Every structure is written in C-alpha cells, then in structure tokens.
Amino acid sequence: MDVVPADILVIGAGGAGLRAAISIAEASPSLAVSLLSKVYPMRSHTVAAEGGAAGVIKDNDSLDNHFHDTVAGGDWLSDQDAVELFVKTAPLELTQIEHWGCPWSRESSGRVAVRPFGGMKIERTWYAADKTGFHMLHTLFQTSLKFPSIRRFDEFYVTDLLVDDGRCVGAAAIEIRSGRMMAFVARAVIIAMGGAGRVFPFTTNGAIKTGDGMAMAYRAGVPLKDMEFVQYHPTGLPGTGILITEGARGEGGILINKDGYRYLQDYNLGPPDPWPRKKAMELGPRDRLSQAFWHEQKKARTVKTAYGDVVHLDIRHLGEKKIDERLPMVRELATTYCGVDPVHAPIPVRPVVHYFMGGIHTDIETATLVAGLFACGECACVSINGANRLGSNSLTELLVFGAFAGRNAAAFATSHPLPREALVVSLARAAQARIRTLFEREGGEESTSRLRKLMTHTMETGAGIYRTRESLEETCEFLTQLRDRYDRLQLEDRSNVFNTDLIQALELGSMLEVAQAIAHSALRREESRGSHQRLDYPERDDSNFLKHSLAIYRGTEPPDIDYCDVTITRSKPGKRVYGDGAP
Amino acid sequence: MSDTVLLSITRYDPEKHSEPVFQSYTVPYHEDWVVLDALNYIKDNLDGTLTFRWSCHMAVCGSCGMMINGEPKLSCNAFLRDYQDKTIKVEPLDGFPIERDVVVVIDSFMVKLASVKPYLIAKEERALSEGEYLQTPAQLAVFKHYTQCINCLLCYAACPQTKLNEDFIGPAALALAHRYNLDTRDGGKKARAETVTSNEGIWECTFVGACSQVCPKHVDPAAAIQQTKISASVDWFKSLLQGNRS
Numbered sequence: 115m116d117v118v119p120a121d122i123l124v125i126g127a128g129g130a131g132l133r134a135a136i137s138i139a140e141a142s143p144s145l146a147v148s149l150l151s152k153v154y155p156m157r158s159h160t161v162a163a164e165g166g167a168a169g170v171i172k173d174n175d176s177l178d179n180h181f182h183d184t185v186a187g188g189d190w191l192s193d194q195d196a197v198e199l200f201v202k203t204a205p206l207e208l209t210q211i212e213h214w215g216c217p218w219s220r221e222s223s224g225r226v227a228v229r230p231f232g233g234m235k236i237e238r239t240w241y242a243a244d245k246t247g248f249h250m251l252h253t254l255f256q257t258s259l260k261f262p263s264i265r266r267f268d269e270f271y272v273t274d275l276l277v278d279d280g281r282c283v284g285a286a287a288i289e290i291r292s293g294r295m296m297a298f299v300a301r302a303v304i305i306a307m308g309g310a311g312r313v314f315p316f317t318t319n320g321a322i323k324t325g326d327g328m329a330m331a332y333r334a335g336v337p338l339k340d341m342e343f344v345q346y347h348p349t350g351l352p353g354t355g356i357l358i359t360e361g362a363r364g365e366g367g368i369l370i371n372k373d374g375y376r377y378l379q380d381y382n383l384g385p386p387d388p389w390p391r392k393k394a395m396e397l398g399p400r401d402r403l404s405q406a407f408w409h410e411q412k413k414a415r416t417v418k419t420a421y422g423d424v425v426h427l428d429i430r431h432l433g434e435k436k437i438d439e440r441l442p443m444v445r446e447l448a449t450t451y452c453g454v455d456p457v458h459a460p461i462p463v464r465p466v467v468h469y470f471m472g473g474i475h476t477d478i479e480t481a482t483l484v485a486g487l488f489a490c491g492e493c494a495c496v497s498i499n500g501a502n503r504l505g506s507n508s509l510t511e512l513l514v515f516g517a518f519a520g521r522n523a524a525a526f527a528t529s530h531p532l533p534r535e536a537l538v539v540s541l542a543r544a545a546q547a548r549i550r551t552l553f554e555r556e557g558g559e560e561s562t563s564r565l566r567k568l569m570t571h572t573m574e575t576g577a578g579i580y581r582t583r584e585s586l587e588e589t590c591e592f593l594t595q596l597r598d599r600y601d602r603l604q605l606e607d608r609s610n611v612f613n614t615d616l617i618q619a620l621e622l623g624s625m626l627e628v629a630q631a632i633a634h635s636a637l638r639r640e641e642s643r644g645s646h647q648r649l650d651y652p653e654r655d656d657s658n659f660l661k662h663s664l665a666i667y668r669g670t671e672p673p674d675i676d677y678c679d680v681t682i683t684r685s686k687p688g689k690r691v692y693g694d695g696a697p
Numbered sequence: 698m699s700d701t702v703l704l705s706i707t708r709y710d711p712e713k714h715s716e717p718v719f720q721s722y723t724v725p726y727h728e729d730w731v732v733l734d735a736l737n738y739i740k741d742n743l744d745g746t747l748t749f750r751w752s753c754h755m756a757v758c759g760s761c762g763m764m765i766n767g768e769p770k771l772s773c774n775a776f777l778r779d780y781q782d783k784t785i786k787v788e789p790l791d792g793f794p795i796e797r798d799v800v801v802v803i804d805s806f807m808v809k810l811a812s813v814k815p816y817l818i819a820k821e822e823r824a825l826s827e828g829e830y831l832q833t834p835a836q837l838a839v840f841k842h843y844t845q846c847i848n849c850l851l852c853y854a855a856c857p858q859t860k861l862n863e864d865f866i867g868p869a870a871l872a873l874a875h876r877y878n879l880d881t882r883d884g885g886k887k888a889r890a891e892t893v894t895s896n897e898g899i900w901e902c903t904f905v906g907a908c909s910q911v912c913p914k915h916v917d918p919a920a921a922i923q924q925t926k927i928s929a930s931v932d933w934f935k936s937l938l939q940g941n942r943s
C-alpha cells in the first residue's frame with residue numbers, strides 16, 4: 115500500500131477545503147498540506163452557487179442585524195456564539211477574497227455592490243452577477259496555486275477516516291485513475307466534503323454531492339447533528355432541478371400561481387405591496403416559501419406540467435438590460451433547459467432539495483469529538499444555520515469556518531506528533547476489507563441504480579417538505595431493508611482504471627447511512643421548526659425540542675438519537691415574523 | 698423523430714483493449730434530454746461499465762466535455778433533439794490521452810494553468826482593515842468575460858495548435874493570464890510574461906479562432922491571445938525605445 119505523509123490532510127477541495135488549505139499555507143508555510151478531492155477542485159459543487167455571499171459592509175447595516183436575521187431565520191436553533199463569530203468575521207473574509215481577485219459586482223463608485231436576499235432585513239449580499247459560487251471557487255482554486263506547501267491529489271476517493279485511540283491519524287483512499295489503495299497519514303485532518311442532496315430524487319445538487327464526508331465522520335464515531343433539517347429551495351427548474359437563484363427575487367422577481375396571483379400573501383408574508391420589500395413576500399425565508407408551495411398544490415392552484423406541478427417566477431418587469439447585467443445565468447439556464455426566455459415569459463419553478471443545515475457535529479472551533487479531526491462547510495454543523503439557513507449565508511460560511519478550520523488544524527498539527535506509518539497502514543488495510551468484499555463479490559442480485567432510486571423515492575415520500583410519524587416510520591423501515599440489500603450489491607465493472615461503478619456503489623453506501631440519520635432524527639423530533647415540518651406536530655415546542663439532535667452510528671443497526679443544548683446568548687426564542695410587522 | 702436514438706460511444710479500458718473501439722447503445726428519445734442524460738440512462742440500465750465524468754448538469758462545473766459528432770461539447774447541454782443523424786457519435790475530447798472510455802487525462806492542462814500564475818499579484822498591498830480595492834463597473838467590464846472560463850477544455854480539443862505542439866500553453870490558460878493582466882488590482886503582468894510570451898505561449902497561436910467558436914461560456918480566448926500579442930509587442934517596442942534612450 116502506498117503511503118503519503120503530510121502534516122495536515124484536507125479532504126474536499128471546494129470552497130471550504132480550499133479556504134482551509136490556503137489558511138494553513140499562509141499562517142504556517144512549513145506545514146505540508148495534502149489536499150484530496152474525488153474531483154478536480156474546479157468541479158466542486160461550490161461552483162453552482164449563484165446568488166451571493168452575505169457580509170455587513172454598508173453604513174445602513176450592522177452586525178446586529180445580520181445576527182438577528184440569521185438566528186430568527188434558523189428558528190432559534192442556531193448556536194448564537196457561533197453566529198456572532200460568523201457575522202463578525204464575514205466582512206473580513208469577503209474582503210480577503212476580493213483582495214485575491216474575486217470579480218465582485220460593483221457600484222458606480224467602485225465599491226462592492228450588495229443585493230437583498232430572503233429573510234435579510236437589509237441588503238448585504240455580495241454578488242458576482244449570478245455566478246458567485248463559480249467565481250469564489252475559481253478565485254480560491256487559482257489562489258491556492260501560489261502555495262508550494264499545498265500538494266493536490268485530484269480524483270482521489272477517500273473511503274474511510276482512520277482513527278486510533280480517539281485520535282484521527284489519516285485516511286484511506288482510492289486513486290481513481292489506477293484503483294490503487296493509499297494511506298494518507300497526517301497530524302490533523304479536515305473534512306470539507308459538502309452536502310448530500312443526492313439522497314433525494316429532485317435536487318439542485320450535482321452528482322458528486324453524496325454525503326461521503328458526513329458518512330465517514332459518522333462511521334468514525336462523530337455524531338451527525340440536526341440532520342432532519344433539509345432545505346428545499348423554492349425555485350428549481352422542473353425536471354432537472356437546476357437552481358434559479360434567490361437573487362432573481364432579490365432583484366424584484368415575483369412568484370405567481372396558476373391564476374397569476376401572488377399567493378405568498380396568503381401565508382403570513384404579505385401584503386404584496388409596496389414591492390420590493392425586505393423580509394416580505396418573495397423575500398421571505400426559503401422554508402416558508404417552499405411550504406407555501408405545498409399548500410398551493412393542495413389547493414390545486416399550481417400549474418401542471420410533465421415534470422410535476424409548478425408556480426411561475428416572473429422577472430419580466432426587470433427588463434432585458436437588468437436581467438443581462440444581474441441575472442445572466444438565470445436567463446441562460448431557463449432558456450437552455452426550459453425553453454423559456456425570462457425576458458419574455460415567466461419561469462416555471464418548484465421547490466427542490468438544496469442544502470443540509472445539519473452535518474458533522476463540531477464545536478465553534480470546527481473541532482469534532484475525535485481529536486485532530488475538524489470539519490467545515492456544508493458537511494459540518496457548527497451550527498449557524500439552525501433549522502433553516504438564510505440564502506447567501508452558506509458561501510460566507512465556507513470562507514469563515516474554512517479559514518478557522520485551517521488555523522485550528524494547524525495549531526493541533528504543530529503540537530502533535532506525526533502518527534506512526536505502520537499503524538496507519540494497518541488501519542487502512544482493515545478499512546480496505548469493506549471495499550475488497552464489494553469489489554470481489556459474485557452473484558449479488560442488487561444494483562446501485564435500483565437501490566439508489568428506491569432510496570431517493572422513500573426519502574421524498576417519507577421525509578420531504580411535510581412529514582408525519584407514519585411517513586417517517588415507513589421510510590425508516592424501508593431504509594433498514596435497503597441497507598440490508600446493499601450488502602448484496604453486485605458490481606458490473608471489475609476494472610482498476612477509473613471505476614465509476616465502484617465509486618457510485620461506495621457513494622450509495624454513504625447516502626444510505628446519511629438517509630438513515632435524516633429519517634430517524636426527523637422521526638424523533640415531534641415538533642415543527644424551520645425546514646422540519648410535522649403535520650402531526652404543527653407547533654414549535656421549545657420546552658422539549660430547543661435542542662440539537664445527534665445521530666450516533668451503530669453499525670448495521672439504525673442510529674441512536676441523542677440531544678445537546680443550543681447556545682443562546684442574547685436572542686430569546688421568539689416568534690418568526692415576516693411580511694407586515696417583520697422586525 | 699423516432700422514439701429511440703442510437704449512440705456510438707468510444708470504449709477503452711487499458712486493462713482490456715489495445716486500442717479504443719466503438720460500442721453502440723439504443724436509448725429512449727426524449728425531446729428535452731441531453732447527451733449526458735442518455736449516458737446516465739446507459740450507465741443505470743444497460744451497461745454499468747460505461748465511464749464518463751459529470752457533476753452539475755448545468756454547464757458550470759466543466760466536467761463533461763466530449764466530442765459529440767466530432768465537435769467538442771459539454772454533454773450536459775448538447776440536446777438529443779439537435780442531432781438529426783441516425784447515430785450520435787460520442788468520443789473523448791480530442792488532443793488528450795484517453796484514460797478510459799470518454800474520460801481523458803488532463804494533467805498537462807493542470808500544469809499549464811498553474812504556469813501562467815493565474816492569481817492576483819497585487820499592484821499595491823492593502824490591509825483587510827482598509828476594505829476592498831475600488832474597481833468601477835467599467836474597469837470590471839474590461840476583463841469580466843475572461844473570468845467566465847470553466848476549464849472544460851473544449852477549446853484545447855478544438856485548437857489545431859495544441860496538437861502540433863503539445864507544450865503550447867493553449868487558449869484557456871492564456872485567456873486566464875490575460876484576465877489577471879487586465880485587472881486593475883493586478884500588477885503581475887511582468888511576472889506572467891515569461892511564460893505567456895515564451896515559445897510555448899501566445900506566439901504559437903495561429904489565430905484560427907476555433908477556441909472561441911466552441912467555448913460554451915463565450916470567453917473568447919482567441920481575442921485574449923490577440924490582445925496579449927499586441928500588448929507584448931507594444932511592451933517590447935517600449936523597452937526598445939527606453940533602451941535607446943539610456
């Protein structure tokens with residue numbers, strides 16, 4: 115087995131992983147960094163983020179505003195000390211990436227421009243037209259090329275974290291092009307592997323978002339926190355699930371039902387006029403908007419299409435010039451993938467799985483319960499997003515907590531010895547057994563594509579926008595069966611070279627574990643809060659559930675669900691008010 | 698239009714084949730399917746060994762570049778309906794070694810990209826506490842379209858010069874160097890010039906313009922290279938004049 119030692123191993127080379135690697139390289143150039151990703155860095159899903167990144171820089175705004183918007187947006191499940199740190203650091207991190215060349219859109223004065231976003235009291239979202247994630251990712255990737263201490267391993271699929279006596283000592287990985295198993299040894303490890311939207315059938319997430327990072331931390335003994343909170347973005351294109359940015363509504367776009375009626379006024383988000391108006395109507399938070407769609411559908415006021423029911427997002431009144439300047443990708447995507455030019459016609463949209471508020475349980479320092487193991491970005495749950503993330507907080511989160519993870523891992527690495535190579539190799543060999551069994555199995559009767567389809571279907575029907583005990587129990591039971599059937603999975607491809615059949619099978623394994631964590635956490639949370647809505651428990655229940663859930667791995671058994679306290683500093687849980695009367 | 702479509706796809710597994718072969722698959726025809734949807738249909742239903750890269754399915758991650766009926770395309774925005782031929786031919790990107798099936802080895806590009814120093818080399822250092830650099834919308838507009846490159850490598854597949862000289866830095870990387878050179882915050886033009894104006898740099902380009910034609914993001918690398926040539930010539934001429942004066 116090939117062994118690669120380094121001081122710090124960063125797994126995942128999207129926004130958070132790159133930011134972490136750069137922060138290590140800047141602060142401690144003598145520390146060797148191995149940066150692994152199952153794809154090339156510029157393919158990472160940060161690339162698909164569109165609307166922008168929130169950070170206070172304008173005189174009409176304040177850190178307090180950003181704090182309160184975020185905490186209320188998260189239905190008081192965010193840890194407020196983490197939110198305070200986040201809003202304070204956000205402007206510095208956004209300025210830093212500006213200094214690295216990110217082509218932010220500008221005001222005529224030359225200063226960075228900001229746009230309004232849902233659930234935000236003041237416009238504070240920095241944007242690079244509607245390709246913000248793309249520009250941030252490429253800026254970070256290109257900047258990372260400056261640092262000789264960062265050694266990249268592109269297209270390496272990490273299968274397992276290696277843990278010895280409570281300390282993370284490295285990871286086992288497959289070099290995809292050769293099929294070689296490798297052991298990466300490190301003093302400290304950062305997981306920055308993103309979300310798991312592919313657990314659901316209809317998602318904005320790219321094919322690579324299969325929750326591998328969450329699953330491997332979970333298997334290594336780190337709880338997954340608040341996994342029941344899955345964000346549906348209200349505006350995805352039917353069929354493909356391609357995201358139409360909230361920026362479209364930030365710029366003044368409206369949502370109408372089949373009667374041309376701005377239905378959001380019926381869901382405590384109105385009145386509709388004057389428009390645009392912050393924290394109202396189409397600039398309400400994502401959970402409320404997606405839930406409103408569900409009710410409109412029940413009332414048969416949505417529009418039927420071949421790809422399910424839709425409502426219409428109308429931006430025609432912005433005019434061609436503004437659309438081309440601020441929302442060029444929206445126009446390109448709607449035209450290419452829907453045959454609708456939004457300059458001339460409204461865009462059909464429906465809610466689509468977009469983001470995981472939950473993830474690997476970390477503290478405010480991005481540290482996990484396993485010594486030397488850190489996590490940041492969407493795969494982690496610090497938590498700043500609580501029960502519902504506000505649009506444009508996640509790109510900023512990548513930077514803020516990516517940089518912290520880098521610094522904290524560097525401090526850990528400096529004060530801890532390099533693990534013994536022989537030890538790490540023996541752990542990697544043990545981890546390899548699982549892959550070898552899968553790879554060499556004969557006569558298995560299950561296929562990856564079939565099990566994947568069954569999994570995504572049961573997640574949508576049982577653990578979608580609205581849930582019940584019955585629907586969740588059914589999904590939990592079915593997932594147990596699927597994990598059992600997964601042990602009879604048969605690969606078709608026996609090549610060592612770029613074996614995507616094997617990788618997809620391993621990804622499915624990750625997704626089934628993550629799916630179980632979601633469904634069981636959702637079943638146990640008998641209340642409705644933010645994105646987690648129970649028809650059988652329609653109210654928020656602070657006396658019993660103002661807590662983070664923790665899903666704990668138990669091998670082939672379903673997870674245990676435990677809880678820990680939410681950190682409240684200065685915002686007592688209150689009523690979330692949007693529209694008329696919003697604070 | 699018939700209700701099925703035939704795809705003829707390059708198959709190559711170095712453990713099995715001495716050279717690439719074609720294999721045909723019949724897939725259902727859907728008006729709004731792209732070639733990538735057809736490939737996924739094959740992978741999920743007909744042949745789990747078919748190997749290709751993809752992720753975003755929205756033409757921004759740059760993973761899924763292939764030759765489709767001989768033209769470099771992103772398979773996620775090449776619609777079946779746009780191919781009237783009986784068979785759609787799917788091959789790996791031209792000009793790159795094949796790793797497996799339609800997956801190519803892009804190591805050379807990654808090296809070329811890094812070689813042009815594609816990052817901001819600040820003209821004036823600025824502390825974070827001083828806030829952002831000022832840059833007007835007009836100043837941004839000068840280089841904005843050169844920032845749109847997704848590294849999909851369609852331009853390398855289209856460029857005749859990359860095949861004549863495999864060391865040619867090529868369209869995407871040179872366009873990116875130009876993007877930073879044009880940025881008002883940047884002072885790294887000289888640092889990049891060594892590579893950009895080397896034997897493998899801009900002068901290798903014969904201005905066929907194929908790169909700009911196939912670019913799915915309208916980056917126009919050909920224009921970037923021509924502008925760099927002019928700028929390099931002016932710089933050279935200036936240095937000559939200054940040399941004469943001293």
